[in-house]
Amino acid sequence: MRLTRQLSLLAGAWLPPDRDTADLAVASGRLSAATARDLGYTELPVSAGTAPPGMAVRAARALLDRGGVPAEALSLLLHASVHHQGHDAWSAPHHIADRLGAHRATPVGVLQQCNGGAVGIELAAARLQGDPAAGPALVTTADRFLLPSWDRWLTDYGMAAGDGATAVLVHHHRGLPADLLLHAVHTEAASELEVMHRGDDELDAAPLGHGSMIDVRRTKRAFVREFGIERFTKTAHDRIRAVVARALADAGLAPDDPRLRYAVLPRLGAKAMREAYVPPLVESTPAELLDLGRESGHLGAGDLNASLADLVSRHLLEPGEHALVLNGGGGFTFTAVVVAAPTTR
Incomplete structure (x- = not known):
């Protein structure tokens, strides 16, 4: 946007x-x-x-x-x-x-x-x-x-x-x-990946109909058996490159703009980020990668928003410096937000 x-x-x-x-x-x-x-x-x-x-x-x-x-x-x-x-x-x-x-x-x-x-x-x-x-x-x-x-x-x-x-x-x-000043936000969907969180299950009439504990591993194993993990990885990489390119363009920033201080990762596990998020992100911008989630874990719906809060509370941006904050979620959607520290408070 x-x-x-x-x-x-x-x-x-x-x-x-x-x-x-x-x-x-x-x-x-x-x-x-x-x-x-x-x-x-x-x-x-x-x-x-x-x-x-x-x-x-x-x-x-x-x-x-x-x-x-x-x-x-x-x-x-x-x-x-x-x-x-x-x-x-x-x-x-x-x-x-x-x-x-x-x-x-x-x-x-x-x-x-x-x-x-x-x-x-x-x-x-x-x-x-x-x-x-x-x-x-x-x-x-x-x-x-x-x-x-x-x-x-x-x-x-x-x-x-x-x-x-x-x-x-x-x-x-x-x-x-x-x-922070909001300069751009862009989202791309990959609805074809909704099956990762459904697997081969039929849709039930009541909550927790597939078991007393939610087991996302089970549905992801079913997805990998049918489609292979490469389907997810390729789609995720494509969408991440797209949201980063569009958000930076909407913010008026080149990928190598010196004002772009950080590219902030979601708060996923380290291996998952290395496989799904880091490759397309480093292809898209040379900005320094920033991982803020090692002491919080994945915060449900709040990863990107918590990273905005950390940029502020930890004083990570100097006035005029920008950060691109990346996130994704089951369904799937991927969002990139570009923010900057104000030059005056």
Whole structure:
């Protein structure tokens, strides 16, 4: 998306204080040493006591307080998630809006699997581009991955799941502070890969109809048996090259522009990133690769949004420097966002 009006971002995250370390998981027999090496995570945040919507409220409230933004000024609240939000046949986005006091905002749920937070930013930007009078839009994500429905270390290949929430405010910069300037966001879909998370299963009439624990490894094995892993790898590489090229072009940056400081990776396992994300990314830009996920794990729908928050909290960009932040999610969709640190605060 080529932006016709300047948009700004405030970005924050809330991760619970408890941790499950890879060393402990290996020592207790919950994870093999070989798998731990392939994943490359040191630890995962764990939220035993706070449900995902509560985590989202914490992240959002801290962000709004820091920016001096009253919740009633919000025009839109988008909430993205991957796993169970705490209740059935119920709207977590409306709960979050109510708890924040965002009673003028339209609450919307975003179901884009692990790319939900990224797509939320794109939808928020499109809303504000189309309506110059619209108030700020808030994008939240929150997930937690607890037994018996999800084994955070072993439910999926290529990632281990950390609990946490993110909040990103997208706004017109009218008197509001800006952590980052949004220069471009672009998404490409690969719907032919939806079968990776379905395998050869029939569609059931009730949740968890294929087993009491979600097992993404099983459906991915079925995909590989039928199509081969090369089908996924080639498609992912093609889409990643496309989203990076389009996002950089929309931001007015050449791939080797010296202002482009970082190309930020998703928070997947190290081996999965080396195979699926690093090759097309290094082909697309010589910018320095940045991996921010070794101490968080994969944060469900919030990887890209958490990386925006880390760019800010860790002061990784000097004024005027840019970063391209890449993400992908089951379905599949791939998104690239280009942001820059403001030259003035």
